[in-house]
Amino acid sequence: MGLAHANGAVEADTTVDRWDRDHSWHPFTQMAEYCATPPLHIERGEGCWLWDTEGNRYLDGNASIWTNAHGHNDPDINAALIDQVGKVSHSTYLGLSHPAGAELGARLAELSPNGLDRVVFSDNGSNAVEIALKLSFQYWQLVGRHEKRLVVGVENGYHGDTFGAMAAGNSGGFHGRFDPWLFESRSIPAPYCLEVNGEGESSDFQRSLAALEAVLDRESEQIAALVVEPLVQGPAGMKLMPRGFLKAVEAMCREKEVHLILDEVFVGCGRMGTLFACEQESVEPDFLCLAKGLTAGYLPLAATVTTESVYAAFLGSFDSGNGFYHGHTFTGNPLAARVALTSLQKLEALMESGKLDATIRRFGERFAAVFNGHPNVAPARQRGLAAAIDLTPGHGKPAWPLNDRVGLQVCLEARKHGLLLRPLLDSILIVPPLVISTEEIDFLFENLKAAIEAVMKR
Ligand SMILES: Cc1ncc(COP(=O)(O)O)c(C=O)c1O
Numbered sequence: 109m110g111l112a113h114a115n116g117a118v119e120a121d122t123t124v125d126r127w128d129r130d131h132s133w134h135p136f137t138q139m140a141e142y143c144a145t146p147p148l149h150i151e152r153g154e155g156c157w158l159w160d161t162e163g164n165r166y167l168d169g170n171a172s173i174w175t176n177a178h179g180h181n182d183p184d185i186n187a188a189l190i191d192q193v194g195k196v197s198h199s200t201y202l203g204l205s206h207p208a209g210a211e212l213g214a215r216l217a218e219l220s221p222n223g224l225d226r227v228v229f230s231d232n233g234s235n236a237v238e239i240a241l242k243l244s245f246q247y248w249q250l251v252g253r254h255e256k257r258l259v260v261g262v263e264n265g266y267h268g269d270t271f272g273a274m275a276a277g278n279s280g281g282f283h284g285r286f287d288p289w290l291f292e293s294r295s296i297p298a299p300y301c302l303e304v305n306g307e308g309e310s311s312d313f314q315r316s317l318a319a320l321e322a323v324l325d326r327e328s329e330q331i332a333a334l335v336v337e338p339l340v341q342g343p344a345g346m347k348l349m350p351r352g353f354l355k356a357v358e359a360m361c362r363e364k365e366v367h368l369i370l371d372e373v374f375v376g377c378g379r380m381g382t383l384f385a386c387e388q389e390s391v392e393p394d395f396l397c398l399a400k401g402l403t404a405g406y407l408p409l410a411a412t413v414t415t416e417s418v419y420a421a422f423l424g425s426f427d428s429g430n431g432f433y434h435g436h437t438f439t440g441n442p443l444a445a446r447v448a449l450t451s452l453q454k455l456e457a458l459m460e461s462g463k464l465d466a467t468i469r470r471f472g473e474r475f476a477a478v479f480n481g482h483p484n485v486a487p488a489r490q491r492g493l494a495a496a497i498d499l500t501p502g503h504g505k506p507a508w509p510l511n512d513r514v515g516l517q518v519c520l521e522a523r524k525h526g527l528l529l530r531p532l533l534d535s536i537l538i539v540p541p542l543v544i545s546t547e548e549i550d551f552l553f554e555n556l557k558a559a560i561e562a563v564m565k566r
Contacts (some may be wrong), residue, residue, distance in 0.1 A: 122147075122161070124149050124161060125147045125149070128147070128149070129143055129147075136282075141513070141516075145516075145520060146520070148160055148523065149161045150166075152180075152181070153168070153179075153180025153181055154179070154180055154181050155179040155180065155181075155541075155543070156168055156176075156179055156180075156540060156541045156543065156544050156545070156548050157180070158172075158180065158528060164526070165526055166523065166526050166527060166528040167526060167527050167528065167540075167548060167551055167552055167555075168180070168528055168540065168541060169522070169527050169528050169529040169538055169539070169540055169552055169556070170528065170529055170530045170537065170538070170539050170540075171405065171539050171540055171541045171542075172405050173400075173530070174342065174374055174379070174400050174401070174539045175400045175401055175403070175404070175405035176401075176404060176405030176541040176542075177377065177378060177401050177404035177405060177451055177454075177455060177541060177542045177543070178404050178451065178454050178455075178458075178541070178542065178543050179541050179543050180405070180541075182404070182454075184450055184454060185404060185406055185447055185450050185451060185454075188446050188447060188449070188450035189406070189443060189446065189447055191446070192208060192442055192443050192446035192447075193443065195442070196442055197441075197442065197443055198438065198441055198442065198443070199442060200437075200439075201229060201435075201439045201440035201441075202435055202439065206440075206442050206445075207442075208442040208443075208445035208446040208449065209229065209440040209442060209445045211445070211449060212227075212229075212411075212440075212445040212448050212449050213227040213229075215449060215452060216398075216411055216413055217413070219383055219384075219452070220384065220396055220413045221384065221386060221387065221391070221392040221393070221396070222392050223392055223415045223416070224392070224393070224396055224413045224414060224415060225413075225415065225416050225419075226413065226414050226415065226416060226418070226419040227411050227412070227413050227414075228243070228411070228412045228413075228414070228432070228434075229409065229410065229411055229439045229440035229445075230410045230411075230412070230435075230436050230439055231408040231409060231410055231436055231438050231439065231441070231444075232268070232399055232408055232410050233267075233268050233371075233373030233374075233397065233399035233400060233410055234267065234268025234269050234270040234273045235268070235270065235410055235436065236268075236371075236373060236397035236398060236399050236410035236411060236412045237267040237268050237270075237272070237273045237276065237335065237369070237371055237373070237397050237412075238268070238270045238271075238272045238273050238434075239397075239412040239434055240333070240335070240369045240395035240397050240412045240414070241259060241272045241273070241276055241332075241333065241335070241369070242272065242432070242434055243395065243412065243414060243418060243432065244259075244332045244333040244367045244369065244394070244395065244418075245257060245332050245333075246422070246432065247332075247367075247418050247421050247422075248332050250421040250422065250430055251421055255329055255330050256329070256330060256331060256332045257330060257332055258292065258293060258294060258327060258330045258331045258332060259275065259276045259291075259293045259294070259331070259332060259333055259334070259335060260293065260294045260295070260296060260320070260323060260331055260333070260334040260335070260366070261276045261277055261278050261293055261294070261295050261296075261334075261335055261336070262278065262295065262296055262297075262298050262316070262335075262336050262337075262341070263278050263295055263296065263297050263298040264278055264279065264298050264341055264344035264347055265277045265278050265279065265295075265298075265335065265336065265337060265341060265344070265371075266279040266282065266337075266341070266342070266343035266344060267335060267337075267371050267373075267397075268373070269282075269283075271286075271289065271290065271291075272291070274286055274290055275290035275291045275292075275293050276293055276335045277335075278295045279343065279344070282343075294323050294327070294331070296316050296319040296320045296323065297315050297316050297319055298316065298341065298344075298347060298349075299311070299312060299313035299315075299316045299349050299350050299353045300312045300313070300350070301313075301347075301348040301349055301350040301489075302348065302487050302489055303348050303489060303490065303491060304472060304475060304476045304479075304480060304488050304489060304490045304495075305469075305472030305473055305475065305476045305490065306472060307476075308350075309487075311348075311350035312350065313349070313350045313352070313353040313356070316353065317353075317356055317357075317360070320334075320357065320360055321360065324360055324361075324363075324364045324366065328364035328365065328366055331364070331366045332366070332367060333366060333367035333368070333369050333394070333395075334357065334361055334366055334367070334368055334369065335369040335370075335371055336354070336357060336368075336369070336370065336371065337370075337371045337372075337373075337374065337375060338354050338370050338371075338372060338375055338385040338386050338389075338391070339354070339375050339380055339385045339388065339491060339492075340374070340375050340380070340385075340491055340492070340494055342374035342375065342494065342537075342539075343374070343532075345496050345498070345532050345535045345537065346489055346490075346491075346494050346495060346496035346535075346537055347489075348489055348491050351388075351389070352389070354386065354389045354391050355389045355390070355391055358389075358391045358392070358393070367394040367395065368391075368393040368394050368395070369393060369394065369395040369397065370385075370386050370391070370393040370395065370396050370397065371397045372384055372385055372386070372396055372397060372398055373397055373398065373399045373400050373410070374400060374494075375492070375494075376396075376398045376400075376401060376402070377398065377400070377401030377402055377404075377451075377452075377455065378401060378455050378458070378459065378464060378493075378542050379401060379492050379493055379494060379539075379542070380491065380492035380493075380494075381459075381464055381465060381468050381492050381493075382459070383455065383456070383459065384396065394414060394415060394418065395412055395413070395414050395418075396412070396413040396414075397410070397411075397412050397413075398410060398411045398412075398413070399411075401451075401542075402448050402451070403444050403447045403448045403451060404447065404448075404451035404454075404455075405541075406444070406447045406451075407441070407443055407444035407447055408438070408441075408444065409440075409441065409444035409445065409447075409448055455542070458542065458543070463543075464542060467493065467542070467543070467544060467549075468492055468493055470546050470549055471490070471493055471495070471540070471544070471549055472490050474549050474550060474553050475488065475490050475495050475538075475553060476488070476490075477553075478553040478554070478556075478557050479497055479553070479557075482497075482557070482560075483502050483503070484499055484500055484501070484502060484560055484564055485497045485498065485499065485500070485560075486498055486500045493539065493540060493542060493544070494537075494538070494539050495537075495538040495539075496532075496535050496536065496537050496538065497535065497536050497538075498534060498535045499514050499515060499518065499534045499535070499536065499560065500534075508534065510533070514534045514563065515531030515532065515533055515534040515535060515536060516531050517563045517566075518531065518536060518556075518559050518560050518563050519531050519536065519559075521559040521562050521563050522555060522556060522559035524559075525555035525556075525558055525559055526551075526555060527551075527552060527555045527556060527559070529556065536556065538552065538556070540552060
C-alpha cells in the first residue's frame with residue numbers, strides 16, 4: 109500500500125509503483141485520479157485470471173480491453189509464438205513477404221465474406237479503419253469520381269483515435285476537443301435496441317434508415333463510404349443494433365454506390381458467436397476491419413480486408429502514382445501473424461464444438477437473472493459475449509454528480525471481490541474472454557452485484 113500524499117496522491121512504496129507513478133502516462137485515464145487510487149500492477153495470467161504483483165487473483169472481466177479469446181498464457185499460442193521467435197521475430201512487409209503473413213492473408217481471404225480477398229495489415233484498430241477510409245477515398249479518385257470524398261458515420265460510433273477514424277466516428281465525449289482538426293463528415297442517428305439473452309424489449313431503426321436515405325438522396329455523388337460497427341457499438345457502451353438494420357444499410361449503400369466499411373475491431377473474431385458479426389445478416393462489405401481479438405489478446409495486429417476490384421484500381425506503372433502509400437513499421441509482424449493463425453484455428457474449433465454458443469447462452473441467462481430489474485441498473489443489455497449496465501441511484505432519485513465516479517467506485521470495489529472491470533462513466537462494460545467457464549460466469553455476475561451493492565450502501 110502507498111502513503112497518503114499532501115496533494116491527495118498515494119505515494120508509491122514499491123519500485124514498480126514509483127516508476128509507474130513518476131513516469132507513466134496511461135491512456136484514457138485522468139492521471140490525477142489514477143495517482144490517488146490504490147495501485148494495481150498485473151504480473152501474470154492464466155486462463156481467464158490475472159495475478160497482481162502482490163499475488164492477488166482477478167477474473168479478467170474485460171478480456172484485457174476486449175482482446176482475449178482463449179485465456180492468458182495459452183499453451184498452443186505460446187508454442188506457436190516460441191516457434192516463430194526461433195525463426196524470425198520481425199521482417200518488414202514493405203515490398204517483402206514472409207510465410208506467416210502470406211498464410212494469414214490467404215486464411216483471412218478464405219474466411220471473410222464473399223469477394224473480400226485482399227488484406228492490408230497494420231497494427232491496431234484505429235489504423236485498420238484509417239486504411240479502409242484512405243483506400244475508399246483513393247479508389248474513387250482512381251476511377252475518376254473525384255467528388256466522392258465524404259464519409260457517413262453513425263451517431264456514437266467509435267472507430268479509434270487517429271484523425272480519419274475520429275472524423276468518421278461520432279464520439280464527442282472522447283474526441284469533441286479535436287473537432288476543429290477533423291475533416292467534414294455526415295452522421296445518421298443510431299438505431300435503438302434493448303436485448304438481453306436474445307429477448308428484445310424494444311427496438312427501432314426506421315429513424316436511422318430514413319436519415320440515411322435522405323443523406324444518400326442528397327449527397328451520394330459526394331459520398332465515398334459509410335462506416336459502421338455491426339450489431340453492437342462497443343465503445344459507446346454496448347449500444348445494440350436491431351436485427352435487419354445492417355442488411356438494410358448494405359442495400360442502400362449498394363444502390364447509391366457508396367462503400368460499406370464494417371468496423372469489426374470489437375465485434376469480430378468470435379465476440380458475437382460467429383467469426384465475423386456481418387455473417388449474422390449475410391452482409392458483404394467493401395472493407396472489413398479487424399484488430400483486438402485477431403491475435404486473441406497476445407500481440408498488436410490489425411487487418412483491413414477488401415475486394416479484388418478495389419485492389420485492381422490501384423495497379424499501374426510506378427509513375428502512375430496509383431500505389432497505396434500507407435504502412436507501418438510493424439505491418440504484418442510475423443510473430444503476430446503466427447499467433448493470429450493459431451488463434452483462428454482454435455476459434456474455429458471452439459465454434460464447431462458448440463462451446464462458444466453454449467457459453468454465450470449461459471452468459472445471457474445469468475446476466476438476465478442477476479441484472480434484469482435490479483433497482484440500480486437501467487437498462488441492461490447483452491449480445492454475444494458483451495454486456496453492459498448503466499448504474500442509476502434508483503427510481504425517482506436525482507442523478508449522481510459526474511465527479512462521484514460511481515462506475516469507477518464499483519470497479520474499484522469489484523477488485524476487492526477478485527474481479528477486474530473497466531467503467532465507461534457510470535456504465536459497466538462486461539466483456540470476458542471467449543473461453544470463460546460456467547463457474548467463472550457465475551463468479552463474475554455475483555461479484556459485480558456484490559460490488560454494486562457495497563457501493564450503493566456507502
Ligand atoms: C469498434 C472499435 N473500433 C476501433 C477501435 C480502435 O482500436 P485500437 O484501440 O486498437 O486503435 C476500437 C477500440 O476500442 C473499437 O472498439
